[in-house]
Amino acid sequence: xxxxxEMILDNKNVCKKLAFAFAIFMLGIIAALYGWHWLHKQxxxxxxxxxxxxxLELNEKIFSPLVSQNHLTKxxxxxxxxxxxxxxxxxxxxxxxDTSWKLQIIKATGDTIHISLDEIKKLPKTDxxxxxxxxxxxxxxxxxxxxxxxxxxxxxxxxxEIKNRYTGINTPDQKYYVGIDMPSFIHPQTILCYExxxxxxxxxxxxxxxxxxxxxYGIKHIKRIGTIYFSNQKPPDFWAERGYDYFAGL
Ligand SMILES: Nc1nc2c(c(=O)[nH]1)N[C@H]1C(S)=C(S)[C@@H](COP(=O)(O)O)O[C@H]1N2
Ligand SMILES: [Mo]
Numbered sequence: 001x002x003x004x005x006e007m008i009l010d011n012k013n014v015c016k017k018l019a020f021a022f023a024i025f026m027l028g029i030i031a032a033l034y035g036w037h038w039l040h041k042q043x044x045x046x047x048x049x050x051x052x053x054x055x056l057e058l059n060e061k062i063f064s065p066l067v068s069q070n071h072l073t074k075x076x077x078x079x080x081x082x083x084x085x086x087x088x089x090x091x092x093x094x095x096x097x098d099t100s101w102k103l104q105i106i107k108a109t110g111d112t113i114h115i116s117l118d119e120i121k122k123l124p125k126t127d128x129x130x131x132x133x134x135x136x137x138x139x140x141x142x143x144x145x146x147x148x149x150x151x152x153x154x155x156x157x158x159x160x161e162i163k164n165r166y167t168g169i170n171t172p173d174q175k176y177y178v179g180i181d182m183p184s185f186i187h188p189q190t191i192l193c194y195e196x197x198x199x200x201x202x203x204x205x206x207x208x209x210x211x212x213x214x215x216x217y218g219i220k221h222i223k224r225i226g227t228i229y230f231s232n233q234k235p236p237d238f239w240a241e242r243g244y245d246y247f248a249g250l
Pocket of ligand 2 (some may be wrong): 088133135136218219
């Protein structure tokens with residue numbers, strides 16, 4: 001075979017390949033247009049075309065069990081809890097604690113409620129022993145007591161507030177702050193904690209009130225809570241601003 005014939009054959013092959021590629025490309029466009037047309041003829045479900053909503057719901061089904069109400073963190077009896085509880089982090093604890101401290105809740109209406117520690121202690125009590133994990137790499141089985149967030153929410157009728165996607169929590173001086181996705185905040189094991197090992201919470205561990213949220217790393221267990229608020233936007237988060245994962249889930 002001489003070289004010019006070889007070239008003609010080569011060209012023929014290239015043409016065939018191009019025609020084939022073009023046909024596939026056109027079929028793709030037709031399929032996309034047809035799909036688009038089909039999608040827009042579908043009824044809407046909760047404001048989205050049904051197939052899209054179904055996809056969202058499927059995503060939720062797949063991912064929400066990770067923080068679902070039934071997915072509980074492993075618990076441990078008081079007897080195995082460490083008596084010497086490690087102290088870590090004092091941001092937001094450096095200023096003097098105001099003796100007239102009250103928990104401040106900012107409602108969806110903008111109204112603020114102030115709740116004393118005594119009032120909080122009158123609510124049903126929940127205890128939990130679990131493996132507390134710090135992102136720095138240590139963990140410790142510790143035991144805590146307080147009011148479960150779900151009981152607190154019910155008592156103070158915060159059902160409208162928890163329709164938001166996030167909760168934001170700040171220390172009274174606003175120097176430490178966390179943002180928490182709502183499913184994790186209202187998880188049955190999350191507590192507004194005022195006791196450690198059956199005793200009043202020490203000052204350096206968050207007296208009068210801290211968050212214990214076993215589905216998260218230590219960074220989210222904010223000590224000395226001042227204000228709790230609710231938002232559909234991600235609230236600012238101390239460690240997320242310093243490069244750590246915002247979700248910080250376990
Ligand atoms: N106000 C405040 N809360 C905080 C911190 C902090 O620096 N300030 N550190 C967090 C981190 S990183 C951890 S691991 C836990 C430690 O809680 P502990 O001191 O009771 O062990 O608190 C969390 N809550
Ligand atoms: Mo931590």
